[in-house]
Amino acid sequence: MAGNTFGTVFTVTSFGESHGPAIGCVVDGCPPGLALSEADIQRELDRRKPGTSRHVTQRREPDTVEILSGVYEGMTTGTPIALLIRNVDQRSKDYGNLVETFRPGHADYAYTMKYGRRDPRGGGRSSARETAVRVAAGAIAKKWLRERHGVVIRGFMAQLGPIEIPFISWEHVEHNPFFAPNLELAPELERFMDALRKAGDSVGAKLTVVASGVPPGWGEPVFGRLDAEIAAAMMSINAVKGVEIGDGFAVVTQRGSEHGDELTPQGFLSNHAGGILGGISTGQDVVVHLAVKPTSSIRLERRSIDLRGAPTTVATHGRHDPCVGIRATPIAEAMLALVLMDQALRHRAQCGDVVPPVSPLPGVAPGVVGPVPSPR
Numbered sequence: 001m002a003g004n005t006f007g008t009v010f011t012v013t014s015f016g017e018s019h020g021p022a023i024g025c026v027v028d029g030c031p032p033g034l035a036l037s038e039a040d041i042q043r044e045l046d047r048r049k050p051g052t053s054r055h056v057t058q059r060r061e062p063d064t065v066e067i068l069s070g071v072y073e074g075m076t077t078g079t080p081i082a083l084l085i086r087n088v089d090q091r092s093k094d095y096g097n098l099v100e101t102f103r104p105g106h107a108d109y110a111y112t113m114k115y116g117r118r119d120p121r122g123g124g125r126s127s128a129r130e131t132a133v134r135v136a137a138g139a140i141a142k143k144w145l146r147e148r149h150g151v152v153i154r155g156f157m158a159q160l161g162p163i164e165i166p167f168i169s170w171e172h173v174e175h176n177p178f179f180a181p182n183l184e185l186a187p188e189l190e191r192f193m194d195a196l197r198k199a200g201d202s203v204g205a206k207l208t209v210v211a212s213g214v215p216p217g218w219g220e221p222v223f224g225r226l227d228a229e230i231a232a233a234m235m236s237i238n239a240v241k242g243v244e245i246g247d248g249f250a251v252v253t254q255r256g257s258e259h260g261d262e263l264t265p266q267g268f269l270s271n272h273a274g275g276i277l278g279g280i281s282t283g284q285d286v287v288v289h290l291a292v293k294p295t296s297s298i299r300l301e302r303r304s305i306d307l308r309g310a311p312t313t314v315a316t317h318g319r320h321d322p323c324v325g326i327r328a329t330p331i332a333e334a335m336l337a338l339v340l341m342d343q344a345l346r347h348r349a350q351c352g353d354v355v356p357p358v359s360p361l362p363g364v365a366p367g368v369v370g371p372v373p374s375p376r
């Protein structure tokens with residue numbers, strides 16, 4: 001495979017370039033009988049689309065989705081679902097100075113070395129615009145997971161550059177431009193972003209995504225472990241440089257007596273594992289943290305080389321996100337949904353009629369630890 005298809009049973013094949021006529025995907029393997037409308041998908045796309053605040057790219061894309069196939073009388077039919085999003089606000093002249101050189105930290109160089117050529121307009125295939133189609137596909141997975149299994153997938157920004165964002169409430173997340181779970185910090189985040197934009201620079205971010213209500217048993221034992229597939233899915237998002245499941249790198253200093261989540265008849269006493277043991281879900285919240293690097297397209301002049309290998313300098317013009325992490329929360333939620341739906345169908349295929357000897361434990365014993373979205 002040439003790297004544009006994701007999944008095993010529930011698959012997504014993505015296509016399109018940032019400045020081409022359209023982007024889109026084909027979702028295959030969706031069970032029949034799921035009620036699905038364009039509005040179900042549009043709701044998610046509107047959370048990610050560009051131009052929604054002064055802190056993100058000012059490119060104006062409505063990201064209007066069209067369902068071309070796979071749905072009849074409002075229900076999925078089990079046949080491939082083709083989704084199309086037309087590009088309407090390309091401004092390719094902004095990329096004139098990038099035809100002959102490479103942005104430091106951008107895929108420009110690696111694409112050129114791999115393919116010998118590239119579409120420089122808007123970063124072509126390497127543009128984060130491609131993530132819109134994952135959000136569209138993820139909306140289908142989110143809906144199926146919620147309706148069939150009661151799984152709820154939510155995310156938030158845990159850190160913007162140097163500013164840690166203590167979690168207050170899920171209620172806050174959709175009421176500020178950052179997906180911050182803490183409205184008190186919004187003015188500080190805005191001031192930080194205004195200064196950063198003025199300086200022509202960019203910054204990274206940390207996000208947390210949580211899936212609640214995942215039943216125990218999803219995931220494969222060796223290859224295709226749930227945590228491995230989540231890590232791969234998150235790493236497939238542009239600019240993601242680190243992924244942690246549960247306590248992640250903090251396990252380095254922990255002892256076994258602290259890390260191992262104890263089981264009681266009332267439920268688990270903690271969730272250091274992030275809801276996955278042996279590559280298989282435990283029924284606890286699946287907790288994922290992501291590190292997103294600073295945007296490589298910045299206004300500041302940086303050293304590079306031209307296509308003959310001679311030294312040059314490059315600065316980026318045009319409409320860029322000073323922090324790609326700001327719009328990445330819906331993308332990370334979508335990728336988690338795609339992995340979970342694929343794993344749910346794989347589990348159903350092999351183990352759908354297994355009856356375990358004990359009933360599933362509640363994710364967390366009542367009154368012991370809250371639902372775990374604590375950013376460390």
Ligand SMILES: C=C(O[C@@H]1CC(C(=O)O)=C[C@@H](OP(=O)(O)O)[C@H]1O)C(=O)O
Binds near residue numbers: 049127130297318319
């Ligand atoms: C259009 C989107 O984001 C784009 C992602 C992007 C990049 O290089 O990743 C570069 C910019 O594109 P352009 O130069 O065409 O304005 C962003 O606007 C989007 O997310 O929908």
